[in-house]
Amino acid sequence: MATWSNISLQDSASPLMEQLSFFHDHTMTILIMITIIVGYTLNYMLTINYSSRNMLHGHLIETIWTMLPAITLIFIAMPSLRLLYLLDDSTNTMITIKTIGRQWYWSYEYSDFIDIEFNTYMTSESNMQNNWFRLLDVDNRTILPMNTEIRVLTSASDVLHSWTIPALGIKIDAMPGRLNQGTFTINRPGLYFGQCSEICGANHSFMPIVIESTSPNLFIKWLSKMI
Structure with a gap:
C-alpha cells in the first residue's frame, strides 16, 4: 500500500x-x-x-x-x-471473477461458483476500527487465493469506471455494454488496496477496492460460507 x-x-x-x-x-x-x-x-x-x-x-x-x-x-x-x-495472456486462469462498476460502488460475481454475488461499499468513518484505513476499506472484501492465476472480467452499469490495484499491476477499464478482461497472480497473502481510476462522477474518490489474499484452504472455507 x-x-x-x-x-x-x-x-x-x-x-x-x-x-x-x-x-x-x-x-x-x-x-x-x-x-x-x-x-x-x-x-x-x-x-x-x-x-x-x-x-x-x-x-x-x-x-x-x-x-x-x-x-x-x-x-x-x-x-x-x-x-x-x-x-x-489468459490461457491458464483457474478462477474467474466479474466486477461491475456502479455509481458509486462495486459489484462482484464469482462466475465459477453458484450464487456468489455481493456489493462493496466504502466503510464510513463512523463504522471504522482503529486499524482500518480511511477512504480505502470496504464493508465486503474480495477474497482470493494466492499463487492462483485469476481472470477479472469488468463492465459497468452506468458510466466509465476503472478497476485498479497498483500492487498487483492490474488496471482494467469498466465500460457499459462491454466486457474487458485482465489476469494476475498474487504471490503472497495480505490486503491490497485500489480505487476507481476513471473520473466517473461526484463520488469518484469513494469507490475503493480491497483484495484479501489468503491460502487456498482459507479460500475454500470462505466459499463454503458464501454458498
Missing part, C-alpha cells in the same frame, strides 16, 4: 507487477543517460566561444544522431512488447 514516504511504485505483490517495476527502472535508466548526454552536449556548445565544425554537420555526426535514437527505441520497445503480451 502507498504511504506518504513512498515516492516510487508500490511494492509488487504479483509477478506481473515485478516485471512492470523492472521495466520502469530500465526505462528510467535510459532516460537519465539521455538527459545527461544531451545536457553535457548543450553545456559544451553554449560555454565555448566557437562551435565545433564536427558537432554541427558531417556524415559521422548525422549517422550517430540517427542510429542512437533507433537503438534506444529498440531497447525500450522489446521489453514493452513482452509486457503487452503478458498483460493479455
Whole structure:
C-alpha cells in the first residue's frame, strides 16, 4: 500500500507487477543517460566561444544522431512488447471473477461458483476500527487465493469506471455494454488496496477496492460460507 514516504511504485505483490517495476527502472535508466548526454552536449556548445565544425554537420555526426535514437527505441520497445503480451495472456486462469462498476460502488460475481454475488461499499468513518484505513476499506472484501492465476472480467452499469490495484499491476477499464478482461497472480497473502481510476462522477474518490489474499484452504472455507 502507498504511504506518504513512498515516492516510487508500490511494492509488487504479483509477478506481473515485478516485471512492470523492472521495466520502469530500465526505462528510467535510459532516460537519465539521455538527459545527461544531451545536457553535457548543450553545456559544451553554449560555454565555448566557437562551435565545433564536427558537432554541427558531417556524415559521422548525422549517422550517430540517427542510429542512437533507433537503438534506444529498440531497447525500450522489446521489453514493452513482452509486457503487452503478458498483460493479455489468459490461457491458464483457474478462477474467474466479474466486477461491475456502479455509481458509486462495486459489484462482484464469482462466475465459477453458484450464487456468489455481493456489493462493496466504502466503510464510513463512523463504522471504522482503529486499524482500518480511511477512504480505502470496504464493508465486503474480495477474497482470493494466492499463487492462483485469476481472470477479472469488468463492465459497468452506468458510466466509465476503472478497476485498479497498483500492487498487483492490474488496471482494467469498466465500460457499459462491454466486457474487458485482465489476469494476475498474487504471490503472497495480505490486503491490497485500489480505487476507481476513471473520473466517473461526484463520488469518484469513494469507490475503493480491497483484495484479501489468503491460502487456498482459507479460500475454500470462505466459499463454503458464501454458498
